[in-house]
Amino acid sequence: MPSPSHTLVRFSPAVLLTAAALVLSGCSEEKVETVEVIRPVxxxxxxxxxETRTLDYSGSVRARTEMNLGFRINGKIIERLVDIGQRVKAGDLLARVDPADYLLSVRSAQASLDAAERQVETAELARNRAEQLYAKQVAPKSQLEQAVLSYNQAIATRDSAKSTLDQAKNQVSYADLRSDQNGIVTAVSADVGQVVGSGTPVVTVAVDGEKEVLIAVPETDIAQFKPGKTVKAGFWSDDALMLQGKVREVAGSADPQSRTFAVRVSLPNDPNVLLGMTATIEATALNAExxxxxxxxxxxxxxxxxxxxxxxxxxxxxxxxxxxxxxxxxxxxxxxxxxxxxxxxxxxxxxxxxxxxxxxxxxxxxxxxxxxxxxxxxxxxxx
CATH class of the missing domain: 2.40.420.20 (conserved putative lor/sdh protein from methanococcus maripaludis s2 fold)
Incomplete structure (x- = not known):
């Protein structure tokens, strides 16, 4: 019985090339579809x-009136009785200088006044005697006139000595520095042991009452701030606190260093507004463009x-x-x-x-x- 024969099929190179060409042509006929992405925006x-724009400038709350208090005489400070933040009333003692030299001046002026008083008494006796002698026609009139003139000079000398004594007593009283009004001490510029001249600031007191905010405005916007203009005042410490203020004062010239104008805005009396708080002043201005x-x-x-x-x-x-x-x-x-x-x-x-x-x-x-x-x-x- 003959065994089955295995037939081997062989393809020529020409046939293979033809098949490859058909495959490639089929691929080239496929359509490439592209999807254009629409970007959401x-x-x-x-x-x-x-029509308007908002102008915002920051500043600090300060008292409308601040007193830079100093002694009216020269001297060495021997006592300071207040500290920063302390409340004071009118007449309270703030500091004191050594009054020893001024007390000596008082004693000297008192002695001069006493001597002048004795001179007045002597001149008065001489005048009275001259008047009696002239009335009896014993002494000439010139002697009476001389006695009257001496008496008048003694009176003037006594008055001058009295004024000198009053001035010396005033000098002693000036050794005590006292507050003129109620307020809060905001600065101390001199301390015990320091020698100060008359008028040198020693203690600064912020007077109770109206408060204000000081802001610096550039020259480009200063025309938008006029005295009496209503503005809003906000505070960094409390976003809910918003007050209506008014421009009280605008500086007449710019600061030579910063080239800005100082503008003071008055605030209504509110117990929540404390000195030194940071405030923002908001104003509206018309747009030129x-x-x-x-x-x-x-x-x-x-x-x-x-x-x-x-x-x-x-x-x-x-x-x-x-x-x-x-x-x-x-x-x-x-x-x-x-x-x-x-x-x-x-x-x-x-x-x-x-x-x-x-x-x-x-x-x-x-x-x-x-x-x-x-x-x-x-x-x-x-x-």
Whole structure:
């Protein structure tokens, strides 16, 4: 019985090449499908231009009246009776200088007054005797006139000695430094053992009563602060505390170093406002230029020029638009030219934007766009 034979099929190279060509041609006929990604963006609609702007300046609360108290005489301080923060009343003793030399002056002036009093008594006796002798026609009139003149001179000398004594006593009283009004000690500029001259500040007392905030305003904004202008005062220690103040005084010239003007704002009496607290004065000013506000993240650059990316509502595409920056605020930037109310601006992801890029608006922007389209359609129907 013959064994089964195994048939070996062989393909020629030409056949293999033909099969490979058919496979490649089938692959080339496959379609490559690409999906274009529509990038979602966050936008902000430009509101009406700001007619006013807010000016914020920080300062510290201080008393409207501060007394820099000093001795009216020269001397060495031998006692200081108050410390910073201590309340004082009118007449309270604050400090004292050594009165020894002034006490000696009082004794000397008293002795001179006593001698002058004796001289007056002597001159008075001489005048009375001269009057008697002249009345009896024993002494000439010239002698009487001389006695009267001596008496008058003695009176003048006595009065002068009395004034000298009063001045010496005043000098002794000036050795005690006392407060003129009720208040709080805010500074001590000299201490025990220090020799001070007359008028040198020793203790500073903030007088009870009206308080104020001192702020420094640059020359660009000083025209917005006039005496009597109403402003708001906020306090760093208490966000809920907001008072209405008034500009009381504006410096007539700028500080030579800082080139700012000192502005004092009076505050209403409030027990929660303490001396030294940090306050923020907020004032409003009219905008010379009608600027619109956008978030800082919406501003970018192209060819070193500031631009924003605006959205075409109908085509849902973005386009670069050059703008002019007015100034920066605490929460954004003001644009003085290039945008108008109603424009839709990309507020985040500006680094991914390209000219004509198709984007997907957020839900709020889509609703605004639909509302705008409805309003336009209604206007056309009415026409």
């Amino acid at each position: 966050k936008t902000v609609e430009i509101a009406k231009a700001d 009608q600027a619109v506000s956008i978030p800082l993240t919406a501003l970018t650059q192209k060819d070193k020029q500031p631009i924003v990316w605006t959205v075409d509502r109908s085509a849902a595409t973005v386009h670069a638009r050059p703008v002019t920056v007015g100034d920066f605020t605490g929460d954004g930037v003001r644009i003085s030219d290039g945008l108008k109310p109603g424009d839709l601006v990309v507020s985040a992801g500006t680094q991914f934007m390209t000219e004509g890029l198709e984007v997907k608006l957020d839900a709020a922007a889509e609703q605004q766009s639909a509302s705008a389209d409805d309003m336009q359609g209604s206007d056309q129907r009415l026409r």
